[in-house]
Amino acid sequence: MSELRWLLLAMVLFLLALPALSLGTDGGLPALWWTGLALVAVAAAIPVVLRFAPSGGAD
């Protein structure tokens, strides 16, 4: 998968986290907001991992 697609995936995960974080915290649903936090963590990890990944794996 190209670097751009990985970043696109990261962006989508960040955005998917939004309803989970809002509805999870506002509705008192820990499983939902933990899911949101996990999505944020994975999304944020993608570009950092890409930086250190072998260049053949990206683009």
Added chain:
Amino acid sequence: MPETTLPINLGTWLLAISPILLLLLLLAVLRWKAPQAGPVGMFLAVAVAVLFFRTPWESVAVGAGKGVWDAVFILLVIWPALLLYRIGTASGAFDALRRGLSRYSRNHVFLVLAFGWVFASFMQGIAGFGAPIAIVAPLLLAIGVRAVYAVVIPLIGHAWANMFGTLAVGWLATLQVVDLEDELTTTLITAALLAPVTLMAGAAIAWMAGKGPALRLAWPFILIISAIHGGLQFVIMYWEPVLSTFLAATVALVALYPLSRWSRYREPARSVPDRPAMKPEAGETAEDEDEHAPTMSLSWALLPYAVLTAVAVFTLAVPPVEAALDRIEFGLPFPEADTGYDVVTEAEQPYSAIAPFTHPGFSLIVAVLVTWLVFRARGFFAARAERQGRQPVWSSLAADATPASVAILSFLILAGVMEHSGQTDVLAQGIEQISPPLLYAFAANLIGLIGAFMTSSNTASNVLFGQLQQGVASGTGLSESAVIGAQSAGGAIGNAIAPANIVLGTGTAGIVGQEGAVLRKTLPWTLTAAVVIGLLTLLFV
């Protein structure tokens, strides 16, 4: 400001500032790309929040969620702005713009100042939220400005207009969080503090266009436009602060026409040999004559900006229209969040609702649709494709906007977590506690600057720190108006170094990854402006 039990000492202050310092280190020193540096800073902010600021994970979730929502607000500007740029490229509009403008002025110093300072300020006056950078950077590229400078110039050029730009949303938000004794004096002091900022912006941009000789050429232009920006804004404060920047920036824009008729600015700047901001091949003379004729006239090339301005003015500057459109808004709810140090953030239902029809992204989307339909009907895309091959619009858009979006999302999550964990409070209160009153007055704008750096918003900075600044002013006997004015002016200039704004520019200029190069150029200007504002503040306290 509600009482907290946050320990304010050197250790907690250094911990609180560590995510910002790490971000600066990665971007400016180690030259990481913003989409990579942002998440690392974000992870550190979360770690500091949980490990040292007694922040429950649920409060981290609230801060992160609000950060994503704040980023969505900016992404709604950057995606249509980039699409407009790509449509312009695929239709040959930028080529036509460059060639057409050369008929009015072939003076690169004039053109760089006109776009990078005057037009960027006008866009900030009406649209804001990063739109001036996203719109002006491609225009500067089209007239031959190097990519890094195409981002640096509007960042500096629009900064002064942040506080009362976007029809003074920053000022209106400030009035929501602080109860000012003398609103007029506060606006006048703020305008007085911002006046030298626009002058410094003009001078810095002229310097980039050609160092000393460009300054000698441009000084009447710089003085006239600064007088209009700063002077008119100051005078309009007596009547209606909400319109102060918009009207001043509009008059400055109109003043460009008579200035372009002055031979000093109409003819090529032959006396300016050294041009740091310009590409070596940037033309200003008759060498363009042997190129193909552009695909469209200058009037057609300016269509997107005319539509953009018309829609923005209609939706934002006509009160009944704005009031009607503002009724439609949406947002997500967030509950109250607290920490072990009693940092409490109130519940908001919804949080920071977006009114889609008065959001600057709406004007951009209308401009995109009208431009695409008209350019397609007139065959501009086909004509361009015939000469230079078909230019991919959607894949180029994704390649530009995606890395910028990831960076902006991570920056604003970082800011949200810092705010909800009390790290932001510690930063501001730490400066307050160690500063004697006069030193605090001098440094008050730095607090606004830090807030804008974190959030890329003058408004958000004032909402974050307005109460603190007012509290310190009343506790130390300093002038409340002067301290709030300094906070506001600091918030304005902080936009020139805010990573989210920089990424907005590098995304539209096609140089994602060179954020450090941009920051290294805007940071010295911003710090110099902060010193000037600090010294001027001392006159008013």
